[in-house]
Amino acid sequence: xxxxxxxxxxxxxxxxxxxxxxxxxxxxxxxxxxxxxxxxxxxxxxxxxxxxxxxxxxxxxxxxxxxxxxxxxxxxxxxxxxxxxxxxxxxxxxxxxxxxxxxxxxxxxxxxxxxxxxxxxxxxxxxxxxxxxxxxxxxxxxxxxxxxxxxxxxxxxxxxxxxxxxxxxxxxxxxxxxxxxxxxxxxxxxxxxxxxxxxxxxxxxxxxxxxxxxxxxxxxxxxxxxxxxxxxxxxxxxxxxxxxxxxxxxxxxxxxxxxxxxxxxxxxxxxxxxxxxxxxxxxxxxxxxxxxxxxxxxxxxxxxxxxx
Amino acid sequence: xxxxxxxxxxxxxxxxxxxxxxxxxxxxxxxxxxxxxxxxxxxxxxxxxxxxxxxxxxxxxxxxxxxxxxxxxxxxxxxxxxxxxxxxxxxxxxxxxxxxxxxxxxxxxxxxxxxxxxxxxxxxxxxxxxxxxxxxxxxxxxxxxxxxxxxxxxxxxxxxxxxxxxxxxxxxxxxxxxxxxxxxxxxxxxxxxxxxxxxxxxxxxxxxxxxxxxxxxxxxxxxxxxxxxxxxxxxxxxxxxxxxxxxxxxxxxxxxxxxxxxxxxxxxxxxxxxxxxxxxxxxxxxxxxxxxxxxxxxxxxxxxxxxxxxxxxxxxxxxxxxxxxxxxxxxx
Numbered sequence: 222x223x224x225x226x227x228x229x230x231x232x233x234x235x236x237x238x239x240x241x242x243x244x245x246x247x248x249x250x251x252x253x254x255x256x257x258x259x260x261x262x263x264x265x266x267x268x269x270x271x272x273x274x275x276x277x278x279x280x281x282x283x284x285x286x287x288x289x290x291x292x293x294x295x296x297x298x299x300x301x302x303x304x305x306x307x308x309x310x311x312x313x314x315x316x317x318x319x320x321x322x323x324x325x326x327x328x329x330x331x332x333x334x335x336x337x338x339x340x341x342x343x344x345x346x347x348x349x350x351x352x353x354x355x356x357x358x359x360x361x362x363x364x365x366x367x368x369x370x371x372x373x374x375x376x377x378x379x380x381x382x383x384x385x386x387x388x389x390x391x392x393x394x395x396x397x398x399x400x401x402x403x404x405x406x407x408x409x410x411x412x413x414x415x416x417x418x419x420x421x422x423x424x425x426x427x428x429x430x431x432x433x434x435x436x437x438x439x440x441x442x443x444x445x446x447x448x449x450x451x452x453x454x455x456x457x458x459x460x461x462x463x464x465x466x467x468x469x470x471x472x473x474x475x476x477x478x479x480x481x482x483x484x485x486x487x488x489x490x491x492x493x494x495x496x497x498x499x500x501x502x503x504x505x506x507x508x509x510x511x512x513x514x515x516x517x518x519x520x521x522x523x524x525x526x527x528x529x
Numbered sequence: 530x531x532x533x534x535x536x537x538x539x540x541x542x543x544x545x546x547x548x549x550x551x552x553x554x555x556x557x558x559x560x561x562x563x564x565x566x567x568x569x570x571x572x573x574x575x576x577x578x579x580x581x582x583x584x585x586x587x588x589x590x591x592x593x594x595x596x597x598x599x600x601x602x603x604x605x606x607x608x609x610x611x612x613x614x615x616x617x618x619x620x621x622x623x624x625x626x627x628x629x630x631x632x633x634x635x636x637x638x639x640x641x642x643x644x645x646x647x648x649x650x651x652x653x654x655x656x657x658x659x660x661x662x663x664x665x666x667x668x669x670x671x672x673x674x675x676x677x678x679x680x681x682x683x684x685x686x687x688x689x690x691x692x693x694x695x696x697x698x699x700x701x702x703x704x705x706x707x708x709x710x711x712x713x714x715x716x717x718x719x720x721x722x723x724x725x726x727x728x729x730x731x732x733x734x735x736x737x738x739x740x741x742x743x744x745x746x747x748x749x750x751x752x753x754x755x756x757x758x759x760x761x762x763x764x765x766x767x768x769x770x771x772x773x774x775x776x777x778x779x780x781x782x783x784x785x786x787x788x789x790x791x792x793x794x795x796x797x798x799x800x801x802x803x804x805x806x807x808x809x810x811x812x813x814x815x816x817x818x819x820x821x822x823x824x825x826x827x828x829x830x831x832x833x834x835x836x837x838x839x840x841x842x843x844x845x846x847x848x849x850x851x852x853x854x855x856x857x858x859x860x861x
Contacts, residue, residue, distance in 0.1 A: 282669070331851055334805065335795065336852075339844045345840050345844075346837045346840030349840060350841070353835075457676075460670070471611075502681055504681070505680050506680065506682065512673075512674040512677070513664065516666050520665055
């Protein structure tokens with residue numbers, strides 16, 4: 222078993238254990254509709270987590286992804302719905318803005334944590350400007366796409382699998398992906414080999430922007446209306462999801478499939494409590510506890526690896 | 530590093546006067562105070578000079594809350610790359626809710642309430658550092674996951690009830706001495722202590738040394754883990770103190786009361802001239818930046834801008850300031 226598949230093993234096992242526990246407590250969840258309900262809201266979380274992963278891949282961290290997804294959700298529920306051309310242009314421009322930020326961060330050698338922090342005010346402000354009070358509506362096609370009922374497996378299962386698979390191909394199997402991860406591993410080497418780190422970093426941020434946009438759109442397809450604070454939690458959830466999925470903060474060591482599984486695990490952790498008939502007060506706490514638990518188990522594994 | 534280059538630069542001509550000027554200008558904390566004064570002046574222009582003293586008083590009060598958490602965050606960030614305390618908002622909320630519940634609006638319970646605040650803060654710090662050292666979790670994730678748990682504890686402990694602070698506390702936090710609010714005295718006092726620790730004590734040297742080069746610090750016999758433990762403990766205790774003061778000031782603890790302080794605590798550290806890469810702290814800058822952050826918002830407010838534009842401009846100003854302040858080639 223190579224290192225890459227070893228990295229993915231723990232997230233898979235933790236999701237399986239959690240899912241097993243849910244099925245044990247509530248066998249009726251083991252159905253088409255049960256699964257759809259369990260994982261429905263995981264789709265936007267998974268997309269946001271992949272966005273975060275793109276930034277963590279190049280050794281940065283994005284503290285603005287939650288407000289950015291909220292902003293995209295607001296744009297989707299208003300402009301994209303009413304004047305599609307304008308709406309899509311705004312979303313496209315915001316992806317370019319994300320790429321430009323990546324370039325700026327590299328060019329001026331800025332701390333990403335502070336720049337994205339500042340940007341979180343900007344996206345938040347724009348979201349409030351667009352939608353001062355909750356409202357808007359989902360574009361029809363988006364709503365029907367998110368509520369489509371394919372045979373055999375619900376969208377809530379198919380979508381994360383597709384997201385994980387596609388990003389895996391892009392990041393782990395393409396030469397472009399190798400370069401992107403190389404920036405996280407050792408940007409000087411990449412630059413000496415004749416590649417423009419500036420362009421690569423801009424691409425990584427651009428990809429983050431793209432997945433942020435997708436996350437906002439998916440969220441609106443599910444909720445059918447927006448508000449300016451709709452996805453604030455995603456900032457922390459996405460960081461947690463990436464780490465839970467076997468990613469690390471440095472060295473470009475990330476796993477797209479792991480990140481998607483991490484997002485599913487965190488979403489499931491929240492609903493797990495209701496099956497235990499525990500008070501929803503502990504919903505956030507349980508996500509924290511599961512994160513700690515998985516990291517503790519990972520420590521045990523990595524110690525064993527060192528011994529062997 | 531920056532001082533050196535500024536001096537070399539100026540040595541070419543007019544050495545005597547210019548170097549003094551450059552030295553003063555290259556003090557990063559000065560900029561925060563200049564920016565704060567400009568924002569203050571701009572607000573005064575709009576109001577026609579009315580309400581200057583009340584604006585000053587309010588700014589000092591709100592800046593204290595940000596400065597106290599900012600000082601804790603500064604110590605953590607000074608420990609070097611990857612060190613940041615994301616549990617500050619949750620710690621503030623938890624300490625405030627538990628303390629207000631214990632005091633149950635009775636003035637006689639205030640000393641016990643203060644004790645509770647310190648204990649809750651210490652426990653939060655212990656939890657954070659326990660995760661970092663025992664489970665070897667990166668500090669960002671450790672404080673993040675701990676904050677999830679603190680948040681749940683806060684929700685569970687107060688059940689959405691808003692308990693009023695005891696009258697005596699309410700009077701204390703809104704009152705002032707010599708034209709300076711009481712909370713600002715506390716904030717200034719804490720800043721003075723932190724300044725002495727950072728600039729005049731061996732502990733401060735240790736903290737900076739760890740931030741500059743962890744390996745070198747370890748090899749030269751710095752008790753790395755003890756120092757880090759102390760720093761995370763201090764950060765959590767300062768957060769809980771600030772949360773307690775804030776809750777008393779705003780007439781009760783709310784579950785979202787700490788939210789804005791996550792961004793605020795990091796922003797004041799960076800704008801205040803401390804290095805985000807660690808190893809270099811700046812205590813006066815924290816106060817300057819805290820004042821600036823509040824005055825900036827009140828300036829934008831007085832120009833009649835809505836919440837959206839205000840947020841946007843605040844963010845843009847932070848990004849532009851950071852982009853101007855750092856030079857290409859600086860270590861991160």
